Amino acid sequence: MTGNIDVVVVGGGYAGVMAANRLTQRDDVAVTLINTRRTFVERLRLHQLVGGSDDAVVDYREILAEGVRLVVDTVTRIDGAERSVTLAEGGTVGYDYLIYAVGSGSADLDVPGAAEFAYPIASLEDAQRLRPVVNAAPRTAPVTVVGAGPTGIETAAELAEAGRTVTLVCGRVLGPYLHTRGRRSVAKRLARLGVTVLDGPDAKVTxxxxxxxxLGGGRTVPSTVTIWTAGFGVPDLAARSGLSTDALGRLLTDETLTSLDDVHIVGAGDSTAPSDLPFRMSCQAATRIGAHAADTVLARIAGEQPAPINLGFFGQCISLGRRAGIFQFASRDDTANGLYIGGGPGAKLKEFVCKHTVKHLAVEARKPGSLTWVKDDTRQELLRAKRGEAPATR
Known part of the structure; x- marks a missing residue:
């Protein structure tokens, strides 16, 4: 291949920006990042946008390598045969390789009345739409948050700390990822903030x-503002483009993150399902997966065999208002353990993580290839079990 090698990155979130920056290691690679917005969205802070303590955006000039061309548009179709993408505002962009990093958003609100009366919070536009609704509601008006994953917990705590009357509907379990000890700590903090937590078999919105x-069991909870954080979905771009996807629409790839259909398409972030065994959604995973996607493309350009992804985890952090939080530690295989840091130190650690996640992107822009991460070899055992193979002997 002679001259510039064109790589298009579709999606400018944590995974896409990391991939785009890392690709600039080679002078003969021309990188184009296509994103629907002019600013980077800190999804970790969308609950703060709703609560009024942050705007949750960062200027791309702060985190994107100078050599990356930013195109503000929406990709409507990927044409693998022609190696080009079609843009919503007209025209196409050609590529030699494409990194698919379109991210995730809210799940379809298929519960009766949810699409009409509930407010999702998964995107910048969702949060910007919700904030004035919350502000316009009387201070004593009941607010219901549906879904008790990190976003639901953070949103409930943020609004309760601001003096709102909040009910958190868990759909069975508060903080499903958390260890029992960490879950108790979160429950105590929410109780101190005055959040009513509804969990158990009947805590499912009907x-x-x-x-x-x-709720199930016939209970009715008054709610002037209903915020929906349960579930997630991904854009259908891969499916519309004729690429293989899992049941949720995530791009199916092998362990190098290469599409099962096209060696010139590599997946990254929430919208990718390596070996139909996706990693947990998190900025922690997205940045590392984005980096590995770039490494796969760079290996193919160099005529080398890309390595399979090897990604370990260290835990999950959740803010509980501005003055408290929790960092739940985990084993490298992403299994939460009994160790956690809570209270004020937990809040400081969460803020540190938020700031340094963006800092990682900025550092990669200046020093492409610098990001390293924790490894974990147990994924291979999971893949063997998924295929029905015997465990490896040592």
């Missing part, structure tokens, strides 16, 4: 009305 949420 319908949403303008002024109430109905």
């Amino acid at each position: 319908a949403v009305a303008r002024d109430a949420v109905r």
Whole structure:
């Protein structure tokens, strides 16, 4: 291959920006990042946008390598045969390699009334739409947050700390990822903030009305503002482009993150399912997967065999308002353990993680190839079990 090698990155979130920056290691690679917005969205801070303590955006000039061309548009189709993408505003962009990093958003709100009366919070636009709704509601008006993953917990705590009357509907378990000890700590903090936590078999929303949420077992919870954080979905770009996806629409890849259909397409972040065994959604995973996607492309350009992804985890952090938080430690295989840091130190650690996640992107822009990460070899055992193979002997 002679001259510039064109690599298009579709999606400018944590995974896409990391991949784009890392690709600039080679002078003969021309990188184009296509994103729907002019600014980078800190999804880790969307609950703060709703609560009014942050705008959750960063200028791309602060985190994107100078050599990366930013195109603000939406990709409507990927043409693998022609190696080009079609843009919503007209025209196409050609590529030699493409990194698919379109991210994730809210799940379809298929509960009766949810699409009409509930407010998702998975995107910048969702959070910007919700903030004035919350501000316009009387201070004593009941607010219901549906879903008790990190986003639901953080949103409930943020609003309760601001003096709102909040009910958190868990859909069975508060903080499913958390260890029992960490979960107790979170529950205590929410109780101190005055959040009513509804969990157990009947804590599942069956319908949403303008002024109430109905649960299994017939219970009705008054709700002036209903915020929906349960579940997630991904854009259908891969499926619309004829690429293989899993049941949720994530691009199916091998362990090098290469599409099962096209060696010139590599996946990254929430919208990718390596070996149909996706990693947990998190910025921690997204940045590392984005880096590995870039490494796969660079290996192919160099005529080398890309390595399989090897990604370990260290835990999950959740803010509980501005003055408290929790860092839940985990084994490298992403299994939460009994260790955690809570209270004020937990809040400081969460803020550190938020700031340094963006800093990692900026450092990679200046020194491409510098990001390193924790490894974990147990994924190979999971893959063997998934295929019905015997465990490896040592």
